[in-house]
Amino acid sequence: MTFRWSRWSPQLALMPAGLVTLVAFIGAILWTIYLSLTRSRRLPEYEIDWTDWGRQYERLFKDDAWMISLQNLIVLGLGSALAIVFGFILAAMIDREKRGESLFRTVFLYPLAISLIVTGAAWRWIFNPELGAEHFIHSIGLTWVNASWLARPETAMYGVILASVWQSAGFYMALMLAGLKSINSEIWSAARLDGVGLFKLYTEIIIPMMKFTFITCAILLSLGVIKAYDVIVAMTNGGPGQSTYVPAYFTIQALSAKGNLGFASAAAVVMLLITAVIFLPLVLLTAWQQRRSGARG
Amino acid sequence: MTDLTATQKALGAEVAVRSAPYFPRKKKAITGRSIAVLAFLAICALFFCIPLYVVITTSFKTMDQIREGAMFALPNVWTLEAWDHAWNTACSGTRCEGLKVGFWNSVSILIPSLVLSIGLSIVTGYALALWNVKWAGPFLFVLFICAFVPFQIIMFPLISMTATLKVYGSIWGVAIIHAVLAMPVLTLIFRNYYKDIPQEIMSAAVMDSGSFWKIFFEIILPMSGNILIVVLILQITSIWNDYLIGVTFGGLGAQPMTVNLANLITISTGTVRYNDNMAAALLTAIPPLVIYFFVGKLFVQGITAGAIKG
Numbered sequence: 001m002t003f004r005w006s007r008w009s010p011q012l013a014l015m016p017a018g019l020v021t022l023v024a025f026i027g028a029i030l031w032t033i034y035l036s037l038t039r040s041r042r043l044p045e046y047e048i049d050w051t052d053w054g055r056q057y058e059r060l061f062k063d064d065a066w067m068i069s070l071q072n073l074i075v076l077g078l079g080s081a082l083a084i085v086f087g088f089i090l091a092a093m094i095d096r097e098k099r100g101e102s103l104f105r106t107v108f109l110y111p112l113a114i115s116l117i118v119t120g121a122a123w124r125w126i127f128n129p130e131l132g133a134e135h136f137i138h139s140i141g142l143t144w145v146n147a148s149w150l151a152r153p154e155t156a157m158y159g160v161i162l163a164s165v166w167q168s169a170g171f172y173m174a175l176m177l178a179g180l181k182s183i184n185s186e187i188w189s190a191a192r193l194d195g196v197g198l199f200k201l202y203t204e205i206i207i208p209m210m211k212f213t214f215i216t217c218a219i220l221l222s223l224g225v226i227k228a229y230d231v232i233v234a235m236t237n238g239g240p241g242q243s244t245y246v247p248a249y250f251t252i253q254a255l256s257a258k259g260n261l262g263f264a265s266a267a268a269v270v271m272l273l274i275t276a277v278i279f280l281p282l283v284l285l286t287a288w289q290q291r292r293s294g295a296r297g
Numbered sequence: 298m299t300d301l302t303a304t305q306k307a308l309g310a311e312v313a314v315r316s317a318p319y320f321p322r323k324k325k326a327i328t329g330r331s332i333a334v335l336a337f338l339a340i341c342a343l344f345f346c347i348p349l350y351v352v353i354t355t356s357f358k359t360m361d362q363i364r365e366g367a368m369f370a371l372p373n374v375w376t377l378e379a380w381d382h383a384w385n386t387a388c389s390g391t392r393c394e395g396l397k398v399g400f401w402n403s404v405s406i407l408i409p410s411l412v413l414s415i416g417l418s419i420v421t422g423y424a425l426a427l428w429n430v431k432w433a434g435p436f437l438f439v440l441f442i443c444a445f446v447p448f449q450i451i452m453f454p455l456i457s458m459t460a461t462l463k464v465y466g467s468i469w470g471v472a473i474i475h476a477v478l479a480m481p482v483l484t485l486i487f488r489n490y491y492k493d494i495p496q497e498i499m500s501a502a503v504m505d506s507g508s509f510w511k512i513f514f515e516i517i518l519p520m521s522g523n524i525l526i527v528v529l530i531l532q533i534t535s536i537w538n539d540y541l542i543g544v545t546f547g548g549l550g551a552q553p554m555t556v557n558l559a560n561l562i563t564i565s566t567g568t569v570r571y572n573d574n575m576a577a578a579l580l581t582a583i584p585p586l587v588i589y590f591f592v593g594k595l596f597v598q599g600i601t602a603g604a605i606k607g
Contacts, residue, residue, distance in 0.1 A: 009508060009509030009510060010424040010428035010429075010430050010509055011430060011431075013420050013421070013423075013424045013509065014421060014424050014425070014430060014436075016417055016420075016421075017417060017418070017420075017421035017440075017480060017484065018436070020417070020477050020480055021436070021439055021440065021443060021480075021481075023458070024451065024454075024458070024477045025439075025443045025451065025481075026439075027454065028450070028451035028454035028455060028458075029446065029450055029451060031453075031454040032450050032451065032452075032453060032454060035453070044453075044457075090341060093334050093337060093338055094338065096334065097331060097334045097335060097338070099331070099335065100335070100338070104338055104342060106590075106593060107342045107345050107346065108341070108342070108345055109589075109593070109597060110345070110349075110586065110589055110590075111345065112589075112600060113534060113582075113585045113586055113588065113589035113596060114538070114582045114585060114586065115537070115538035115539075115540065115555050115558075115581060115582065115585070116538070116540070117538075117540050117555045117558050117559050117562075117578075117581070118555075118558065118578045118579075118581050118582045119348075120562075121352075121558065121562045121574060121575070121577075121578040122348040122349075122351065122352045122575075122578060123348060124562060125351065125352070125355065125574065125575060126347075126348060126351055126368070130366070131363060131364065131366045131368065131571070132368055133368055135366040135367075135368065136366070136367065136368045136369055139366070139367070166344075166345065166348065170345070171600065174597055174601065175601065223445065226447060227447060227448070229540075229541055230540045230541065230555075233540070233559055233563070234559055234562060237563055247449075248447070248449060251449040251452075252449060252452070252541075252545075255452065255453060261453060264449075264453070265453065267449070268447070268449040268450040268452070269450065271447045271449055271450065272446065272447060272450045275445055275446070275447050279442075279445050
């Protein structure tokens, strides 16, 4: 290096980012893990009773609301997976038909631009028990339909799922559409020549070819489900009762409303572990993808 | 750290690169199957439009008409009353000054957040991509992991830190947290963009006695137009739509518009004015929607590149 400053400037320029990573991420995570072992309530305490270090975790898994949260996490995950299926169907149809592609893309993707609070507000209003869609459905004679899902604990979660699918289906459609377009166009004509049925073509050729796209979508979806917070606040506030609690909501509730720091920290640590479990396949998948493309090139 | 590149490619580049060969389609008669497909797509499009339709019509109705319960009917009398209420007098908590407070808070949060988050990550991405720095690989890997960390696990420490720095509850507190949380993903986006710059250009620039900052401002920044606009749009929409950071770090004085809206719609006392609520929801949604309808393509590129941000 001829210019002396060149050697130091890059290192100096990386200082802020390095500091942020060390303090705001790594330090903060360790801090929260430490707090989860203490008896902290409203204010942090830094003494750990080593004979009873797991007490917050014990309390956590005895807490009904937490168990509901975990259950809802799975329900929400499975329900939101419909967005991937829906997104794929939309993408496949748009890709085959081609007419009106940009119009449909625009319509299916616009929910993504809107805040989840707005999405929640809109669906909360549609599900309104007195004046909402139910009233309309009853007025046209279908009085046996229950459309005020958010008012009942058994169905409230389905309302949340519907709103999340509405919000995110377009995003998966965009990913799937990109995946479909990258498929060699000769496959379509080859399939036609061989007389392969359309259904068979998709289930046995196209979908297996797109498995990487599907796995990517699944991982992104799971990460989104763990982070689900805004939509719960806007639609149900965790209610009725505690029927729509999810871990993200539970943790923040424990911290800000109940002022229970050690307890909330324990919940956050479990959230981190769940994320790590989802994250691991992503790393493996990337490594696998890497090796495959490496072998090809 | 090529594995990061692969993931970014998988997540980001897929949509950006649409390499389908274009064949001029022969004019063919519309088939029965086409009609069925188009009909299905149209029904789905209708499903996607229903909430927007309901929100828009409700916001122009009077409360009297809303009480009749015909949700999907058009307004009898089109009135801007609800919009006026939502903007000027709607209550958020105990303050009844409308959403305009939150709107201006959101605007003043947006600007420093954009400057801080993009400034921090563009320099970091540039240094990591084009300069030989020690630990660049491990650092990138750590950033990749940080991009996935759930907010809840760093929430309390960040509150304590901002309180110690005396920025908790202010515009700057919210802006700093936006910059911190966006840093990993944005750095990876910038780094992936810059790493494709040929090494020869860099060697020539260094030979030309270009310093780190000189090269950045004279060579790199002028050629980052594409990526900057994508990141800018990604950040504008995600900062505007953010609720969690705003409600956690905004205190009472720096609540963005989404927080006001959430307070308004979850209020449980008194008679609920649904038309006000829907007008407020629309007011909050308009800025990102305008961006979406004007530069939708760039928006989608940004959202896919930043997908891991969740």
